[in-house]
Amino acid sequence: MKKFAKIDKERLLLGLAAPVLALLAAFIVTSLVLLATGKQPFDAFQIMGSYGVKSDSQVYILNKATTYYLAGLAVAIGFRMNLFNIGVDGQYRLAAFVAAVVGGAVSLPSFLELPLIIIVAMLVGAAWAGLAGLLKVGRGVSEVIATIMLNSIATAIIGYLLQPGRLAHLDANTNSVHTTVLPKSGWFFTFTANPAAGPIEGFIVIAALAGVGYWFVLNRTRFGFDLRTVGQSESAAQASGVNVKRMVVTSMLISGAVAGLVGMPTLLNESHQYATDFPTGIGFTGIAIALLGRNHPAGIAVGALLWAFLDRTSNWLEFNGYDKEIVGVMQGVIVLSVVVAYELVRRYGLGRQQRRVGEELAAAAARKTTVKEEVTA
Structure with a gap:
């Protein structure tokens, strides 16, 4: 003992x-x-710390970390399978675009509208990532190469469809191009603990549930055991009866489905439309956050909060004369x-x-x- x-x-x-x-x-x-x-380094750290603990900064950090956390989870699922899903960026942008188009085209009660938008986003993300999985098991194409190319294709598809007369509209007041604005029934709820600090986006609840689900599936199910086994040794997993090819495709589908959620906090809680200024690059940030968190849901949460904290304080550092x-x-x-x-x-x-x-x-x-x-x- x-x-x-x-x-x-x-x-x-x-x-x-x-x-x-x-x-x-x-x-x-x-x-x-x-x-x-x-x-002076200590002056910079003091500036960052004092600004980062303000109430409005805390709300910003939580909201930003929600998006980063989902991106980190999407990447981590691939990492645990020894797959490098570098295509999260294209998956979440294409998923958010299609979900915005579908959500703007219908008007349903909130309890139907919100699940519809979220499910559409997850399905599109899963399908886009699944293409890379099929190319890997069917033609031996590296998932890194496939997902990089799919990122570019997703950008081209969005650029083609996000035009007036196709699936978007031109706002004469702001001169911006965007999809149809979601009806109020497609807006996600928020928390307002301090009105002066702004609302905390309700999608943080979905992100937390996704983290719990990730941990449970990975550590408490046969599928999670097989996934980790394949990630450690494909030959050993195959010898024990695991269908490695099926696991690769399934893992990419799940990773893509989680990636489809990355753009939802912005779409459902902030912009309520997909426009030319929709956030990009979050998928690549998710790679860094997954590495920071060592693919563990709690570690990814800490990495997401740290990254959001640094994002928040960077502007204040610049305001105080720092680069x-x-x-x-x-x-x-x-x-x-x-x-x-x-x-x-x-x-x-x-x-x-x-x-x-x-x-x-x-x-x-x-x-x-x-x-x-x-x-x-």
């Missing part, structure tokens, strides 16, 4: 060592960058530090396990020798 408690304690310490080491390394490197630009790009440097350094720190801790833990096994084998050999000597005597 004491032996297992010691092992669990070591695992806990190693698990905590990686993020602490990563944050320490990111703090040191960022401080050096700030010093190189002639700025806005400093935050971009911070984000890049944090990702690199996390990747390097976790790899160092992993190797250290593996080395300790190997030494422990060697010691146990040596002890067993010594006991065996002692027994033989006693029998001989």
Whole structure:
């Protein structure tokens, strides 16, 4: 019992060592960058901290983190399968566009309108990601190449259809092109704890449920076990009876379905239409956040909140005379530090396990020798 408690304690310490080491390394490197630009690092951190804890900043961070969290989950599903779904960006944009068109074309009660829009978005995202999965298992095309090309195709499709006279309209007042505005029944609910700080988007509830579902399926179901097994070793999984090709396609479908939710907070809680200024690039941010969170739902949540915090404080840093790009440097350094720190801790833990096994084998050999000597005597 004491032996297992010691092992669990070591695992806990190693698990905590990686993020602490990563944050320490990111703090040191960022401080050096700030010093190189002639700025005091502690002043910058104090400015970021004081602005980030304001009530309106907290609401902004929660709303932004909701979108980032969904993007991180979509990428993490592929990562756990050893698949690099780099096409989340195209999947969520195409899904949001089609969902906006469908939602704007019908007028149903809210309890029908909202599920319709969300389901359409998930189906479109799943179908777009599923194409990459089929190309991989059917023709051996790398999912990285396939999803990159599908991103470009999605951009072209949206650009073609998002034009006046097709599936969009020209707003004479703002000179912007957008789809039909969703009816009020297609607007998602919000929370307003502090009217001065603004509303918290209700889609945060859906994001939390998606995270719980991700954890449950991955850790408490046969499908999740098979998914993790295939991600660790395809040959071993196939030898145990797992249909690897089916798992690849299924994982890409699920990843794409979650990616379809990424644009929903913006569509249902903010813009209520798809316009030329719809947010882009969130899928690539999701890659960094999944890496930060080590594909764990709780870790992804922390990474999403951290990324949203840095986004929020970047403008305030610029207002106080700092280069806005400093935050971009911070984000890049944090990702690199996390990747390097976790790899160092992993190797250290593996080395300790190997030494422990060697010691146990040596002890067993010594006991065996002692027994033989006693029998001989």
